[in-house]
Amino acid sequence: xxxIPNTRLDEEELLKVVRASSIDELFEDIPEKIRLRRAxxxxxxxDENSLISxxxxxxxxxxxxxxxxxxxxxxxxxxxxxxDHIISRSEFYTSYTPYQPELSQGTLQAMYEYQSAICELTAxxxxxxxxxxxxxxxxxAAKMAAEATGRKKILIPKSLHPSYRQVVDTxxxxxxxxxxxxxxxxxxxxxxxxxxxxxxxTACLLLQQPNFFGSLEDALGISEIVHRSGALLVACVNPISxxxxxxxxxxxxxxxxxxxxxxxxxxxxxGPYLGFMACSQKLVRRLPGRIxxxxxxxxxxxxxxxxxxxxxxxxxxxxxxxxxxxNSSLCALAAVVYLSLVGKxxxxxxxxxxxxxxxxxxxxxxxxxFERLFKAPFFNEFxxxxxxxxxxxxxxxxxEGIIGGLPLGRYYSELPNAMLFCVTEKRTKEExxxxxxxxxxxx
Amino acid sequence: MRQPFIFELSSPGRRGASLPPCDVPEExxxxxxxxxxxxxxxxxxxxxxxxxxxxxxxxxxxKNYGVDIGFYPxxxxxxxxxxxxxxxxxxxxxxxxIHPYQDEETVQGAxxxxxxxxxxxxxxxxxxxxxxxxxxxxHGELTGLAMIKAYHSHRGDDRKKVLIPDxxxxxxxxxxxxxxxxxxxxxxxxRGGVDIQALRDLTDNSIAALMLTNxxxxxxxxxxxxxxxxxxxxxxxxxYYDGANANAILGFARPGDMGFDVxxxxxxxxxxxPHGGGGxxxxxxxxxxxxxxxxxxxxxxxxxxxxxxxxDRPLTIGKVSTFYGNFxxxxxxxxxxxxxxxxxxxxxxxxxxxxxNYCMERLEEYYLLPYERRxxxxxxxxxxxxxxxxxxxxxxxxxxxxFGFHPPTIYFPLIxxxxxxxxPTETESKETLDAFIEAMINIAKxxxxxxxxxxxxxxxxxxxxxxxxLAARKPDLRWIPNE
Numbered sequence: 001x002x003x004i005p006n007t008r009l010d011e012e013e014l015l016k017v018v019r020a021s022s023i024d025e026l027f028e029d030i031p032e033k034i035r036l037r038r039a040x041x042x043x044x045x046x047d048e049n050s051l052i053s054x055x056x057x058x059x060x061x062x063x064x065x066x067x068x069x070x071x072x073x074x075x076x077x078x079x080x081x082x083x084d085h086i087i088s089r090s091e092f093y094t095s096y097t098p099y100q101p102e103l104s105q106g107t108l109q110a111m112y113e114y115q116s117a118i119c120e121l122t123a124x125x126x127x128x129x130x131x132x133x134x135x136x137x138x139x140x141a142a143k144m145a146a147e148a149t150g151r152k153k154i155l156i157p158k159s160l161h162p163s164y165r166q167v168v169d170t171x172x173x174x175x176x177x178x179x180x181x182x183x184x185x186x187x188x189x190x191x192x193x194x195x196x197x198x199x200x201x202t203a204c205l206l207l208q209q210p211n212f213f214g215s216l217e218d219a220l221g222i223s224e225i226v227h228r229s230g231a232l233l234v235a236c237v238n239p240i241s242x243x244x245x246x247x248x249x250x251x252x253x254x255x256x257x258x259x260x261x262x263x264x265x266x267x268x269x270x271g272p273y274l275g276f277m278a279c280s281q282k283l284v285r286r287l288p289g290r291i292x293x294x295x296x297x298x299x300x301x302x303x304x305x306x307x308x309x310x311x312x313x314x315x316x317x318x319x320x321x322x323x324x325x326x327n328s329s330l331c332a333l334a335a336v337v338y339l340s341l342v343g344k345x346x347x348x349x350x351x352x353x354x355x356x357x358x359x360x361x362x363x364x365x366x367x368x369x370f371e372r373l374f375k376a377p378f379f380n381e382f383x384x385x386x387x388x389x390x391x392x393x394x395x396x397x398x399x400e401g402i403i404g405g406l407p408l409g410r411y412y413s414e415l416p417n418a419m420l421f422c423v424t425e426k427r428t429k430e431e432x433x434x435x436x437x438x439x440x441x442x443x
Numbered sequence: 444m445r446q447p448f449i450f451e452l453s454s455p456g457r458r459g460a461s462l463p464p465c466d467v468p469e470e471x472x473x474x475x476x477x478x479x480x481x482x483x484x485x486x487x488x489x490x491x492x493x494x495x496x497x498x499x500x501x502x503x504x505x506k507n508y509g510v511d512i513g514f515y516p517x518x519x520x521x522x523x524x525x526x527x528x529x530x531x532x533x534x535x536x537x538x539x540x541i542h543p544y545q546d547e548e549t550v551q552g553a554x555x556x557x558x559x560x561x562x563x564x565x566x567x568x569x570x571x572x573x574x575x576x577x578x579x580x581x582h583g584e585l586t587g588l589a590m591i592k593a594y595h596s597h598r599g600d601d602r603k604k605v606l607i608p609d610x611x612x613x614x615x616x617x618x619x620x621x622x623x624x625x626x627x628x629x630x631x632x633x634r635g636g637v638d639i640q641a642l643r644d645l646t647d648n649s650i651a652a653l654m655l656t657n658x659x660x661x662x663x664x665x666x667x668x669x670x671x672x673x674x675x676x677x678x679x680x681x682x683y684y685d686g687a688n689a690n691a692i693l694g695f696a697r698p699g700d701m702g703f704d705v706x707x708x709x710x711x712x713x714x715x716x717p718h719g720g721g722g723x724x725x726x727x728x729x730x731x732x733x734x735x736x737x738x739x740x741x742x743x744x745x746x747x748x749x750x751x752x753x754x755d756r757p758l759t760i761g762k763v764s765t766f767y768g769n770f771x772x773x774x775x776x777x778x779x780x781x782x783x784x785x786x787x788x789x790x791x792x793x794x795x796x797x798x799x800n801y802c803m804e805r806l807e808e809y810y811l812l813p814y815e816r817r818x819x820x821x822x823x824x825x826x827x828x829x830x831x832x833x834x835x836x837x838x839x840x841x842x843x844x845x846f847g848f849h850p851p852t853i854y855f856p857l858i859x860x861x862x863x864x865x866x867p868t869e870t871e872s873k874e875t876l877d878a879f880i881e882a883m884i885n886i887a888k889x890x891x892x893x894x895x896x897x898x899x900x901x902x903x904x905x906x907x908x909x910x911x912x913l914a915a916r917k918p919d920l921r922w923i924p925n926e
Binding site (some may be wrong): 001002003004005006010011013014015017018019020023026027028029030031033034035036039040041042043044045046048051052054055056058059060061062063064065068070072073074076078080082084085086088089090091092093094095096097098099100101102103104105106107109110112113115116117119120121123125126127129130132133134135136161163164166167169170171173174175176216219220242243244245246247250259266267268269270271272273284290291292293294295296297298299301302303304305307308309310312313314315316317318319320322323324325326327328329330331333336337339340341342343344345346347348349350352353355356357359360377379394398403406425426428429432 | 445446448449450456457458459460461462463464465466467468469470472475476477479480481482483485486487488489490491493496497499500501503504505506507508509510511512515517520522523524525526528530531532534535536537538539540541542543544545546548549550551552553555556563566567578579580581582584585589592612613614616617618619620621622623624626663664666668669692693694695696697700701709711715717718719720721722723724725726739760761762763764765766767768769770771772774778780781782783784785786787788789790791792793794796797798800801804805816817819840841844849850852855869870871872873875899901904905906907908909910911913914915918919920921922923
């Protein structure tokens with residue numbers, strides 16, 4: 001099966017016009033030494049029916065959980081049906097980056113609305129039209145803070161998602177920045193350690209709220225210490241939590257980023273996801289990526305364009321604020337559709353229901369012998385010390401179709417029996433009780 | 444007609460989603476979270492019904508132009524038709540609902556798909572190993588250059604510069620800068636290729652790599668690629684292949700055989716996954732054996748018939764994505780490759796090159812062709828001829844909209860004045876190409892006879908030309924309610 005409309009007859013006509021006797025003649029610029037004179041070794045082409053069967057076979061070799069208690073950066077929230085319906089409109093999904101605004105007002109207005117929604121969520125002034133994912137958005141934010149302050153040191157709490165720390169490290173390794181880790185105490189950042197480490201050369205601190213352990217950090221306290229030395233605060237936040245928790249703009253964050261996947265995107269084995277990014281007005285010209293702005297057309301009618309493009313790689317080349325070009329536009333569309341459907345009250349409800357169910361789960365697990373490791377308040381994730389090997393716990397749960405929490409030992413050697421559980425609004429009391437019952441049976 | 448903002452459609456108390464209820468015993472929120480950590484006032488999100496939201500976004504969609512509506516010859520973007528069967532496979536519930544940290548035993552199908560896709564792409568590129576973490580082409584460049592940097596420094600060889608031709612995509616220099624490299628521009632020769640003598644003069648042992656798109660952004664194959672590779676390798680440098688234009692060479696030549704050490708593909712271009720209005724894409728990066736130890740972790744491996752994620756990579760550059768890359772996009776690319784097979788992929792190259800040459804041949808009489816050579820999958824013409832009557836590339840682009848086409852890429856590559864870069868792709872019929880050619884010829888005539896028709900275009904879109912200067916001078920980047 002191919003998707004080529006031209007027939008052999010068309011082909012001959014076209015060849016005549018270009019005055020070539022064969023198609024091969026068109027490839028004569030390729031030196032013979034590197035011409036591939038054999039067929040690529042690939043499986044034979046499939047007709048559509050066989051292809052669908054083949055893909056179904058692959059899909060059958062994937063087992064999704066009947067109840068997921070795993071989070072750690074990817075969250076199983078309920079997605080209203082209309083979200084997928086809208087992002088399946090091919091006017092949206094088969095279009096390119098809106099370089100020609102007259103033919104792209106749909107994408108552009110939707111991105112303007114997305115930016116507005118992200119500003120509302122984070123309580124910051126401006127937002128861009130998306131980055132790849134939470135980790136890469138955080139890395140770009142760290143770089144942005146370093147460039148804005150002209151300082152070299154970046155403080156990275158150990159309570160930040162281990163993969164995010166690695167992404168930041170990989171992105172910034174080549175730019176001469178100094179990355180300094182800050183230990184946690186009782187599952188949150190030790191403020192005294194910040195006091196010790198923050199100095200005149202500190203560009204920013206990367207605060208995750210709630211942090212990787214699900215615990216709530218003392219964001220206001222941290223913000224105060226960081227700003228005292230002229231450094232910036234970068235907040236990496238769970239967007240659903242902002243239905244309930246104080247937004248970054250209110251505790252003084254200069255840049256807010258996060259993983260937008262909870263806003264209407266499927267788990268999808270880790271991608272595509274959505275990095276969102278917002279900042280204060282004074283940093284707007286340092287933002288990476290696309291930004292949509294409102295303007296007027298020749299007749300004075302309101303319309304939208306990509307704007308402030310002098311920040312970007314296609315204009316500034318090596319002096320651009322970032323190299324990003326393609327982003328996660330369709331995922332950003334999903335997010336703004338999700339936020340519109342769920343709405344002002346709904347977002348708070350999703351957050352509150354997740355909070356309640358997570359606390360119910362934590363206390364139920366505590367009753368059967370699991371122990372909460374950290375005392376700090378938490379949102380919808382929490383760390384439990386398991387009385388038996390976490391790997392074993394998950395094996396038993398899996399037999400019942402339940403995806404258990406994340407064993408933390410491989411990320412934190414000091415926490416060998418710890419498990420990070422996540423409970424979203426989607427988990428029912430019945431599912432939670434089943435989780436607890438199964439575990440009770442093996443203790 | 445103006446579509447109001449979704450925020451303006453709000454009516455207090457209206458809801459568009461039915462949410463899972465709280466069926467556990469509830470506690471007082473302030474007993475769980477200290478007051479000071481709670482939000483004082485809710486975000487001003489819309490309050491609309493489902494039908495309000497669906498109509499709003501459907502109406503917006505109708506103000507968009509996509510490949511499913513018509514011809515989209517945006518040069519270097521490979522806007523080919525996106526097969527629906529790929530969309531179908533990617534929407535299987537079991538692909539959508541798997542968590543990246545699930546037990547490997549439960550995701551064998553997904554890991555197997557990545558493993559096999561990796562093998563196919565390595566075969567197509569002529570390289571040995573691959574990573575799927577990069578989410579886009581530029582992300583792939585960053586990843587590839589970071590590996591190149593790690594490779595050199597592992598050998599105790601501290602190299603400071605990256606060579607980039609003046610015809611390159613803007614992401615190339617931006618990615619090199621992000622990796623801490625100094626960018627050195629290589630001029631093009633009169634045939635549109637790399638100026639070999641200049642390359643020789645610029646290359647010494649401070650060069651970490653040369654980044655090259657082949658065919659280049661003029662749609663021309665670098666005839667001297669073997670000599671180029673020899674010069675760079677001879678000085679201990681490496682070659683990076685920007686795969687934006689790989690559509691032209693599928694099954695005809697492999698970057699690995701040309702001497703490239705690192706290769707990225709844009710799955711959203713060459714392998715027909717949709718662009719989504721700007722993303723998500725996928726930019727997997729393949730490498731030759733000597734660079735494999737530096738690949739981001741984890742990689743997907745196979746042992747005793749089982750697939751697994753290999754995190755034990757002591758020399759890895761680290762991670763560029765939180766998880767394993769854009770899996771759902773990979774499903775679509777895999778489906779595409781299985782649909783076409785080796786023969787189908789080669790035919791992609793054949794017809795994309797034939798279609799481009801056909802359009803170029805027929806337009807040559809009306810527009811300035813800066814390089815008189817056969818092209819590969821795309822070609823660049825200049826509006827310099829029309830400029831004499833005041834008609835610029837931008838005006839031609841806008842006028843094309845009135846004929847029902849998306850314009851080509853304009854003002855790129857930078858080395859051609861008033862450039863129009865046209866990439867028809869293989870998924871367009873002769874009839875479509877002819878209609879586009881007719882429109883272009885018409886516009887060339889209008890530029891002579893009634894230039895104001897072109898200068899005032901577009902006439903048929905919902906909005907006329909938009910004031911980009913105003914947008915940049917007085918940035919209005921978000922909706923704010925009228926208090």
